[in-house]
Amino acid sequence: MIFGESVLGKLAMTFVMAMVPVVELRGAIPLGVAAGLPPAVAAVTAMIGNMVPVPFILLLIRKIFRLLRKISWLGPKIDALEKRAHLKGRKVKKYRTLGLVLLVAIPLPGTGAWTGALVADVLDIRMKTALPAIAVGVVIAGCVITALTCGVVSLL
Secondary structure (H helix, E strand, O other), X not given: OOOXXXXXXXXXXXXXXXXXXXXXXXXXXXXXXXXXXXXXXXXXXXXXXXXXHHHHHHHHHHHHHHHHHOOOOOHHHHHHHHHHHHHHHHHHHHHOHHHHHHHHHOOOOOOOXXXXXXXXXXXXXXXXXXXXXXXXXXXXXXXXXXXXXXXXXXXO
């Protein structure tokens, strides 16, 4: 194990895994529980880790995209990512804050804090609105994933 067998190592592994796009809570909570952390500890650690990148995404994503577009082979990928965010953002646009909470809260592929932050930025939702909405969504998703993880573990 890269992070070691200690409780601190398991916490760090869960925290870092939750910051990774696509993996986020859906992978970090089951990983933390499988490593031996109590479900509540794994969930809270993953939720905090999942929220760490959000303010940076909200503040810096446009500048980063502008820089990446200057690299010829990345430009089309950035455009596709923004197009995907616009498509995901249709429901969010209609319901604004509640839509953003739901987008983040539903633990399916293509949803989560990273996507929520990107959609919020694309739709020009201000940080003071987006950050709490994403946090609420992360807590809901974390509870759902923890419940599913505990249900699967109890079946074994």
